[in-house]
Amino acid sequence: MGVRVKSVLPVLTVILAVVLIWIIAVVPMNMHLTADQAQRDGLIVAPDTPKARQDFSGTRLAFKNPHLISLTYVGKRPNLPSPHQVAVEMYKTVFGKKITSKRSLVYHGWVTLAPTLLGFVMGTLLGIMLAVGIVYSRVMDKSVMPWAIVSQTIPILALAPMIIVVLGAAGIHGVLPKSIIAAYLSFFPVVVGMVKGLRSPDAMQLDLLRTYNTNNSQGFWKLRLPSSTPYLFASLKIGISASLIGTIVAELPTGAKAGFGARMLVGDQYGQPILSWAALFAAAITAATLVGIIALIERGTLRQMGMKSA
């Protein structure tokens, strides 16, 4: 715990610096839009035509029109919303709406979360099974393992939207297509991690079991599986965030009606950038929470087992 407390202040400093840069960047990013709007509202803007303003950078425009700076933070359709706009939008859509409402971020969050979790569980179970197969079968090790490694270098995620449409055309709708993608993405990290984990007992330990005259299944349950736990949790943390990212990407360009991905796209297409940003941050918080939950379970489990994380 000591290390954690020591890191709190530096972490807060870095976050503060990022937010500060964000706040400063809002001004030049939105200056042109704000100036155009201000002129329409009858304020004096220099230079006085949008065309002339195009020759100026956002920063120079801000210096010329200091009275407009505060307006850049409250625009309705900003290029870059200010942090408080995003926070207010998130508060409104998380706490201000009924969770069954289509405008509630909690509703959209669940639409994304359900396939993520289902897929994550499927992918993890299949991954563990394949890993066991690879560890115990020489043929599978030699023929499947190289492909499991190569598959991690392939940008499968980019194809998620297509897979959704194909499965939809094949009559598979609802939660399942998205969870298949989530499962696929969490599958390979678990395979690779678990193979490493199941092989982590050293020759000495395996020999000891042999002197006890144990059979294969006892060796598996009493030595290999327990010693793979730290590796399993390390892969689960990668797997769950990959699952969530997969689900979101799957929702992005396929015309999905609900979910974080759909929300990001709708905000973008209908000129409501604050909506997109709120969805983006909500997705980030969800990802962080999921990884955090697994990290907590990891810490508890490993402490019970008297192990260290991989």
Add this chain to the structure above:
Amino acid sequence: MMYVVLGFIVWGAGWVLNVYLANGKQSNAWAMQILIPLIFGLTIVLVWECFVIGFEVNPVFLPRPSDIVLRMVSETSRLWADFYQTIIKGALTGYIIGGLAALAIAILADRSDFLTRGVLPVGSFMAALPIVGIAPIFVKWFGSDWESKAAVVAVMVFFPILVNIVAGLRDTTVMQRDLMRTYGAGYWPTLIKLRIPAAMPFIFNGLKIATTLALIGAIVAEFFGSPTVGMGFRISTSFGQLALDMVWAEIAVAALAGSAFYGIVTLIERGVTFWHPSQR
């Protein structure tokens, strides 16, 4: 029906052959390490071909591998143009920008232990987030050509590389740093001669993770707007025309490009970190 039976026969034959090879005496030889997975892959492709013909699968769902190969041969110039637009212009530019930015920030943060302790958790936290969601926003900011793709890629690869460089720069022992001090080396000579070389295994770990991310970012960003060229553009439009063989041809190119990109980074890593135990 005959093709279905043929598919099963091919599957069985491939498996038996691999069982024989994997349990044979030479199974740890260099050639076998490549041959066995290759036979496995080839078996899958053949079974795929047989089943698609045998079950009369609609090519809209799943085209035959042979159709995909034919497409790749007949559309080589278009595939090359897409590859150039997406991978070289978009992904590679963004990868380099993101990597250099990460290096700059890492070295800045490195001057103070306080900042390092802050950057490390925040960076690894950011690396787990669905950053790819910024793609629509960036396409709006930077226009629909490759610049916006490079920007998305730069942000996506930034955090994993940053975390690994920062972690790597901490990976020297007090003894090694003391030795540099006895040589009278200041901060910069120590950084360049000792700490950056010592960080290389970490840095390459980050660079390798980032290769796949770069491709994903460049392709996904094209779904939100692109000129009429590019792999993401071609995938989504061919999909709209139900030309699934073209979609799969692009997928094959993406897979090859991804593996090649990763392979190149790994080769460079071998050259640079030849001294590290994992490379010997």
